[in-house]
Amino acid sequence: MKSYCLGPLCICFCVIFILNSCSTATPKKVHNVYTVEIKQMKFQPAELVVQKGDTIVWINRDLVAHDVTEVPDKTWTSSPIPPGKSWSLVVSQSADYYCSIHVVMKGKILMR
Amino acid sequence: MKLLMNCKVLIASVIACSFMFSVPVFAQVNKLSDAEIASVAVVANQIDINYAAIAKMKSKNSDILRFAETMASDHKAVIDQAVALVKKLGVTPKDNAVSRKLMSESEKTKRMLRSKSGMAFNKAYIDNEVAYHKAVISTVEGLLIPQANNRELKDLLQNVVPTLRTHLEHAIMVQNEISK
Numbered sequence: 001m002k003s004y005c006l007g008p009l010c011i012c013f014c015v016i017f018i019l020n021s022c023s024t025a026t027p028k029k030v031h032n033v034y035t036v037e038i039k040q041m042k043f044q045p046a047e048l049v050v051q052k053g054d055t056i057v058w059i060n061r062d063l064v065a066h067d068v069t070e071v072p073d074k075t076w077t078s079s080p081i082p083p084g085k086s087w088s089l090v091v092s093q094s095a096d097y098y099c100s101i102h103v104v105m106k107g108k109i110l111m112r
Numbered sequence: 113m114k115l116l117m118n119c120k121v122l123i124a125s126v127i128a129c130s131f132m133f134s135v136p137v138f139a140q141v142n143k144l145s146d147a148e149i150a151s152v153a154v155v156a157n158q159i160d161i162n163y164a165a166i167a168k169m170k171s172k173n174s175d176i177l178r179f180a181e182t183m184a185s186d187h188k189a190v191i192d193q194a195v196a197l198v199k200k201l202g203v204t205p206k207d208n209a210v211s212r213k214l215m216s217e218s219e220k221t222k223r224m225l226r227s228k229s230g231m232a233f234n235k236a237y238i239d240n241e242v243a244y245h246k247a248v249i250s251t252v253e254g255l256l257i258p259q260a261n262n263r264e265l266k267d268l269l270q271n272v273v274p275t276l277r278t279h280l281e282h283a284i285m286v287q288n289e290i291s292k
Contacts, residue, residue: 062275
């Protein structure tokens, strides 16, 4: 008689334990990777909305070298990216940037 | 009366100059072959590298020096691409009326630039860069692209135009900066 009562009880405990585990688990944060093409002497797209921890990859598809440099303080820079090469950055804050070789080329990172 | 005469001379000079710059270099040339177009492309890029070399020797202005550095590296990159393409196509760049005219004009300009110093040099250099890039864009779009037969040569010329436009925009920015 006792064994009949313990069976459903154990099942109930297991179900509660499983449900409880699911509800309290922290969802794993997914970081996205975005691509900015440098072509026709432009950053394409020129403006990108991302989340903290996302990665942006700049690919130089032009004939000439470019760089990606934060403005106004130059807190980070890619250094020259030769044609066909790329450079990436993990975003920690919003920033304006430009190409310090071709100062009229500008871009923007907006962090949500 | 003398003032009126001076004004007339000035107006005539301005009209003559504006006509000179507005008439494209290709107005009187015959159709160019791909080998001749390749020559014009290489010469036009080399001329601006030569101007940049003079600027790097004569100027101390950081905007001018940075611009000159960009001109030297970008135009060298374009020449490298053009040379790689003509090698691939088995074409030998051929001297012609347009490349000869560009070269002879550039000799005069180099003499003019070498005769100046300080702020006068900076102004002369950047004014020339603005005028030169306008003329080259006009030549590439109005003569070289329409007359190029080979698809890859045409594509290369079309890809160079945004670079030239960016150089022009940059030159105008520096021109405004140094005239303040």
